[in-house]
Amino acid sequence: MAKKSQATWGGRFTAGPADLMLQFSESVSFDRRLAPFDVAGSKAHSAMLARAGLITAKERDAIHAGLDAILAEIEAGKFHWDTKLEDVHMNIEAALTKSVPAAAKLHTARSRNDQVATDMRLFFKHACAVLREKILGAQRALLAVAVVNRDVLIPGYTHLQRAQPVYLAHHLFAWLEMLERDRSRLGDVATHANWCPLGVGAIAGTTLPIDREFTAKALGFVDAKGRPQVTQNSMDTVADRDLFIEFAAACATFGVHLSRMAEDLILWTSAEFRFVDLPDEFCTGSSLMPQKKNSDSCELLRGKSARLQGNLHTLLTLVKGLPLTYNRDLQEDKPPVFDSFDQAALCADVLAGTVAGLTVRRDRCAAAVSDPTLLATDLADYLVMKGVPFREAHHAVGAVVRLAETNAVALDQLPTEEVHKVHPAIGPDWTEVFDLSRALAKRTGTGMPGPKQLARQFNRWKRLLK
Numbered sequence: 001m002a003k004k005s006q007a008t009w010g011g012r013f014t015a016g017p018a019d020l021m022l023q024f025s026e027s028v029s030f031d032r033r034l035a036p037f038d039v040a041g042s043k044a045h046s047a048m049l050a051r052a053g054l055i056t057a058k059e060r061d062a063i064h065a066g067l068d069a070i071l072a073e074i075e076a077g078k079f080h081w082d083t084k085l086e087d088v089h090m091n092i093e094a095a096l097t098k099s100v101p102a103a104a105k106l107h108t109a110r111s112r113n114d115q116v117a118t119d120m121r122l123f124f125k126h127a128c129a130v131l132r133e134k135i136l137g138a139q140r141a142l143l144a145v146a147v148v149n150r151d152v153l154i155p156g157y158t159h160l161q162r163a164q165p166v167y168l169a170h171h172l173f174a175w176l177e178m179l180e181r182d183r184s185r186l187g188d189v190a191t192h193a194n195w196c197p198l199g200v201g202a203i204a205g206t207t208l209p210i211d212r213e214f215t216a217k218a219l220g221f222v223d224a225k226g227r228p229q230v231t232q233n234s235m236d237t238v239a240d241r242d243l244f245i246e247f248a249a250a251c252a253t254f255g256v257h258l259s260r261m262a263e264d265l266i267l268w269t270s271a272e273f274r275f276v277d278l279p280d281e282f283c284t285g286s287s288l289m290p291q292k293k294n295s296d297s298c299e300l301l302r303g304k305s306a307r308l309q310g311n312l313h314t315l316l317t318l319v320k321g322l323p324l325t326y327n328r329d330l331q332e333d334k335p336p337v338f339d340s341f342d343q344a345a346l347c348a349d350v351l352a353g354t355v356a357g358l359t360v361r362r363d364r365c366a367a368a369v370s371d372p373t374l375l376a377t378d379l380a381d382y383l384v385m386k387g388v389p390f391r392e393a394h395h396a397v398g399a400v401v402r403l404a405e406t407n408a409v410a411l412d413q414l415p416t417e418e419v420h421k422v423h424p425a426i427g428p429d430w431t432e433v434f435d436l437s438r439a440l441a442k443r444t445g446t447g448m449p450g451p452k453q454l455a456r457q458f459n460r461w462k463r464l465l466k
């Protein structure tokens with residue numbers, strides 16, 4: 001026999017939901033973490049109702065006190081969550097109603113559709129601030145490595161082939177740029193989140209005399225001048241999930257960056273490179289091979305990026321083709337968002353921890369960067385300065401490189417007469433090109449790895465990451 005519905009929406013029902021349906025449709029197991037935002041929303045909403053004369057000041061105060069008590073209970077882990085009540089919103093409202101009779105008026109001029117949209121916008125503002133701070137922590141750890149290894153040179157790679165020499169710090173600063181864009185993207189998401197949905201009701205607002213701007217102000221949905229920002233279309237407000245996608249995209253992009261940094265670090269720790277050693281605290285061993293020290297934190301950072309991309313994909317697919325406005329499908333929007341937040345936060349901390357314990361093998365870096373072919377392009381530039389067209393210079397240097405290879409000597413050890421035969425513009429001063437510090441010093445333009453620019457970037461990052 002079907003049970004009579006006890007749900008808040010049970011008035012028009014003669015039978016309550018089947019146990020299987022309850023198990024299938026509940027979201028409180030994952031949306032309970034929205035409780036602080038839900039309580040804040042309900043406090044602002046009831047304050048607005050009192051101002052509009054829809055509840056009394058006394059009722060408002062009772063609701064506020066009751067909500068504070070419930071939140072304290074939740075935070076102490078003493079609150080009883082009931083899946084029969086579906087979600088965080090109804091759990092809190094039901095608990096409040098038990099102790100505060102006026103709570104029966106709390107849902108006046110409100111729907112769970114605008115309520116959940118509000119909770120999530122508050123969540124996004126919080127989540128973006130947390131992630132920005134954590135990424136900043138990772139950036140600071142990277143800057144510290146750059147500072148102590150300021151003078152270390154390594155080969156820069158294209159196609160994973162040695163290309164040109166760069167300061168290690170220049171490579172690390174490339175990572176800082178990537179992370180800075182992640183921080184900026186998350187800042188944009190927070191800005192986009194800063195519009196208050198509350199008051200649009202289920203889809204078409206309310207006939208009651210509410211004040212949406214008041215609620216928006218109370219919840220901090222304001223512009224730089226403190227003016228309230230409220231969403232402008234009731235239907236779009238309850239249907240819109242762009243922020244979820246934007247947030248997940250920002251996390252996925254961060255994940256892609258993490259995976260690239262992790263991959264560089266994994267390569268750099270291999271015996272073939274050995275540019276760096278990772279801290280034992282962030283590595284693990286093999287259960288079989290006693291000698292192994294695996295860079296698991298980096299491999300997991302690389303792996304987690306798949307998960308962050310998957311979450312974005314889930315959200316895009318969830319919303320695609322969905323008719324306006326709210327559909328229950330949208331309840332599935334939260335697990336991927338929460339997962340992206342949790343994993344991205346963890347990743348930022350792990351990156352910071354891994355980098356903080358990183359040691360640079362100066363001898364290995366110096367050996368790798370001493371490869372004179374890294375300065376073949378500089379030799380072409382040398383010819384250009386002597387009036388040789390670049391294409392011709394490029395070709396001539398190619399022939400010099402081939403000559404060194406055939407004779408099995410280092411590029412800079414070829415006899416000048418031989419080299420001169422390849423191109424007459426190559427004079428006795430040609431070996432100066434292979435002086436590394438001279439080569440770096442010549443790279444003076446903005447964004448280049450020369451020491452002058454590097455000093456500027458050190459100052460810039462120290463200022464930005466203060």
Ligand code: ARG
Pocket residue numbers: 027031087112113116326328330331332
């Ligand atoms: N738990 C629901 C969700 O997250 C809240 C909104 C429910 N709205 C509704 N019309 N059933 O989407």
